Amino acid sequence: MGEEIRDPLTLEDVARAAGVSRATASRALTGSDTTSTPARQRVRAVAERMGYAPNPLARALAGGSGTRVVVAVAGPRPDVLEDPYMWRVLGATAAVCDGAGVGVSLQWLPLDAPASLGRLAADRSVRGVVLCNTTEPLLAAVPDVLRGRVASIGIGSAAVPSFDVDNASGAAAVVRHLHSSGRRHIAMLTGPSWLPCSWRSVEAYRSTVEAAGLPARILPGDFGFEDGRSGALEALHRWPDTDAIYAICDTVAFGAIVALRGLGVDVPDDVAVAGFDDVPAAAWAGPALTTATHPVSRIAAGAATAVLNEARVPSATWYPSELVLRESA
Amino acid sequence: MGEEIRDPLTLEDVARAAGVSRATASRALTGSDTTSTPARQRVRAVAERMGYAPNPLARALAGGSGTRVVVAVAGPRPDVLEDPYMWRVLGATAAVCDGAGVGVSLQWLPLDAPASLGRLAADRSVRGVVLCNTTEPLLAAVPDVLRGRVASIGIGSAAVPSFDVDNASGAAAVVRHLHSSGRRHIAMLTGPSWLPCSWRSVEAYRSTVEAAGLPARILPGDFGFEDGRSGALEALHRWPDTDAIYAICDTVAFGAIVALRGLGVDVPDDVAVAGFDDVPAAAWAGPALTTATHPVSRIAAGAATAVLNEARVPSATWYPSELVLRESA
DNA sequence: GTGAAAGCGCTAACAT
DNA sequence: ATGTTAGCGCTTTCAC
Numbered sequence: 094m095g096e097e098i099r100d101p102l103t104l105e106d107v108a109r110a111a112g113v114s115r116a117t118a119s120r121a122l123t124g125s126d127t128t129s130t131p132a133r134q135r136v137r138a139v140a141e142r143m144g145y146a147p148n149p150l151a152r153a154l155a156g157g158s159g160t161r162v163v164v165a166v167a168g169p170r171p172d173v174l175e176d177p178y179m180w181r182v183l184g185a186t187a188a189v190c191d192g193a194g195v196g197v198s199l200q201w202l203p204l205d206a207p208a209s210l211g212r213l214a215a216d217r218s219v220r221g222v223v224l225c226n227t228t229e230p231l232l233a234a235v236p237d238v239l240r241g242r243v244a245s246i247g248i249g250s251a252a253v254p255s256f257d258v259d260n261a262s263g264a265a266a267v268v269r270h271l272h273s274s275g276r277r278h279i280a281m282l283t284g285p286s287w288l289p290c291s292w293r294s295v296e297a298y299r300s301t302v303e304a305a306g307l308p309a310r311i312l313p314g315d316f317g318f319e320d321g322r323s324g325a326l327e328a329l330h331r332w333p334d335t336d337a338i339y340a341i342c343d344t345v346a347f348g349a350i351v352a353l354r355g356l357g358v359d360v361p362d363d364v365a366v367a368g369f370d371d372v373p374a375a376a377w378a379g380p381a382l383t384t385a386t387h388p389v390s391r392i393a394a395g396a397a398t399a400v401l402n403e404a405r406v407p408s409a410t411w412y413p414s415e416l417v418l419r420e421s422a
Numbered sequence: 423m424g425e426e427i428r429d430p431l432t433l434e435d436v437a438r439a440a441g442v443s444r445a446t447a448s449r450a451l452t453g454s455d456t457t458s459t460p461a462r463q464r465v466r467a468v469a470e471r472m473g474y475a476p477n478p479l480a481r482a483l484a485g486g487s488g489t490r491v492v493v494a495v496a497g498p499r500p501d502v503l504e505d506p507y508m509w510r511v512l513g514a515t516a517a518v519c520d521g522a523g524v525g526v527s528l529q530w531l532p533l534d535a536p537a538s539l540g541r542l543a544a545d546r547s548v549r550g551v552v553l554c555n556t557t558e559p560l561l562a563a564v565p566d567v568l569r570g571r572v573a574s575i576g577i578g579s580a581a582v583p584s585f586d587v588d589n590a591s592g593a594a595a596v597v598r599h600l601h602s603s604g605r606r607h608i609a610m611l612t613g614p615s616w617l618p619c620s621w622r623s624v625e626a627y628r629s630t631v632e633a634a635g636l637p638a639r640i641l642p643g644d645f646g647f648e649d650g651r652s653g654a655l656e657a658l659h660r661w662p663d664t665d666a667i668y669a670i671c672d673t674v675a676f677g678a679i680v681a682l683r684g685l686g687v688d689v690p691d692d693v694a695v696a697g698f699d700d701v702p703a704a705a706w707a708g709p710a711l712t713t714a715t716h717p718v719s720r721i722a723a724g725a726a727t728a729v730l731n732e733a734r735v736p737s738a739t740w741y742p743s744e745l746v747l748r749e750s751a
Numbered sequence: 752g753t754g755a756a757a758g759c760g761c762t763a764a765c766a767t
Numbered sequence: 768a769t770g771t772t773a774g775c776g777c778t779t780t781c782a783c
Contacts, residue, residue: 101544103776114754119778126779129752149547150483151776154759160479160489160547161525174517180509187512187528188503194547196490196525199516215430217760218478218489218523318706347706354708374703377647377676379683432760443770448762455763458768480760483775546776 149194159220207234221400263414321348365422478523488549514722536563550729592743650677694751
């Protein structure tokens with residue numbers, strides 16, 4: 094195995110080398126309190142030169158701040174964690190937190206047990222919380238002590254800033270494209286009804302089709318491939334004249350395409366299919382999927398940054414979604 | 423916002439309620455040292471009843487153990503972190519660590535700077551390290567102080583236990599299937615040459631085709647869709663009689679299929695294509711992809727568990743890969 | 752503005 | 768087997 098590791102420097106070492114007390118060194122480094130300019134500069138220079146890195150643990154214990162940011166995913170069952178989307182959120186959160194020596198955790202938040210947020214709040218090892226799939230009851234149950242160090246990917250509240258894709262305009266753009274390319278019977282395959290952040294897409298769909306004088310045809314489901322499959326079948330059964338399907342996400346769109354193919358229905362000639370997310374596979378599929386972008390990593394990074402820095406942020410931050418025209422619609 | 427949070431209990435509270443000293447309470451709870459059976463049971467019962475949860479920070483600071491497990495991904499450039507596979511590893515690691523109040527981090531390990539492992543080892547906030555895409559030089563640079571709390575997803579060493587899919591037998595099974603279904607000119611699209619864990623697949627491919635008296639045709643590449651595309655083109659150009667392509671992973675296989683389709687080559691009638699990983703999209707693609715399973719989450723969970731518990735584990739743990747027959751081969 | 756001292760909550764020597 | 772005493776490395780009163 095490799096070279097010897099020298100014992101990590103402590104604040105004491107830096108303070109001594111700079112000829113000040115540990116307290117002053119701490120103040121100089123954190124900027125938490127006033128220090129004379131020369132002292133501050135000297136301490137900082139010494140710390141830099143020695144390659145001092147504060148121990149995040151000691152900092153957190155003394156400051157009462159915690160060393161991990163928890164990505165808490167609401168849902169009816171723990172399997173909401175078995176989701177590539179959540180892993181991606183976790184990865185982006187980890188990237189942001191790593192610089193501060195802060196780790197991340199992934200936890201299931203039972204929809205019917207908002208009290209579990211209390212556990213998170215009481216856990217001194219928790220630095221902050223990024224909520225996913227947030228619902229109103231959950232938002233209402235966010236403890237006061239979490240204020241400033243909680244953010245939501247999804248809906249927010251006065252106390253919980255939200256970060257999300259602007260799915261309203263993304264959905265509207267997709268539906269308008271469907272309409273402008275001649276489709277007149279557009280069905281939407283949507284997500285689970287308990288999930289508020291999918292409501293915005295539905296509302297955008299509804300108002301867009303209605304503005305165009307078209308009927309609104311909405312089928313609830315979930316975010317899986319099978320949901321797309323059964324949803325498409327159901328749509329064609331209920332409304333045989335359907336000539337376009339807008340799916341809440343790309344995975345559902347893939348399911349719809351496979352179901353249509355199985356029926357001998359051509360995509361896009363007979364029925365156009367569009368999704369949402371622009372996952373990598375959307376570009377590879379045959380036919381390549383028309384969809385709208387979903388900057389998941391940027392959204393998660395935004396939420397994580399707000400939580401980590403306890404920054405005052407706008408109560409809602411919307412990330413733009415862009416239409417991606419391909420072959421399926 | 424929600425209810426009031428009462429101050430978290432400390433070990434002191436539990437000790438007092440159980441009528442013992444803090445030290446004894448600590449020993450009873452951790453099992454680190456001998457305690458009389460009645461005292462131990464009393465302390466545990468009291469802790470349970472009061473709902474006491476130890477503060478992982480204080481534990482780590484006092485015990486010198488760290489509060490995060492770092493998933494360190496080796497590679498030539500930092501973009502190795504922009505990979506769904508790594509996010510998945512991170513998710514599985516997080517699931518294992520969460521129970522202990524331990525977070526996870528994701529970091530890039532530059533191939534040419536094995537010294538950065540020293541930084542990880544010196545960082546007191548690091549509980550342990552899960553290495554990914556490990557290479558020999560990196561393995562050689564693992565500091566002694568990490569012994570027992572480091573594991574590798576990929577190749578290992580005497581000091582670093584490895585956890586990986588049994589890609590040798592997985593690859594052999596795929597190639598044997600190709601052969602037994604009549605293919606006689608099987609090319610392999612492999613991964614980057616610096617990555618040891620892809621060598622095993624290549625070796626399995628080579629020995630399997632050679633045992634069957636077939637030529638070995640190997641094209642190096644990377645794990646991306648574009649690599650599959652260009653690789654398939656190159657294979658057909660170099661060896662026009664190619665009747666099967668075995669790709670190092672499903673993403674590469676998808677690229678190969680798209681390239682072949684573009685050439686008017688039918689899959690699987692003209693050229694069979696098989697992958698490795700069995701990602702969800704493999705089942706959805708048209709044609710559905712023949713591949714072999716890769717239990718990433720289980721592998722990562724195994725590595726993370728070993729690191730977290732500093733358990734003595736076998737120097738190598740192989741997770742079986744199973745052939746999944748679909749349409750593409 | 753700066754230092755001394757008191758913790759943060761726990762584990763680990765060291766006594767007994 | 769158990770209690771006492773030091774720390775772990777830092778932040779933060781509290782004096783000066």
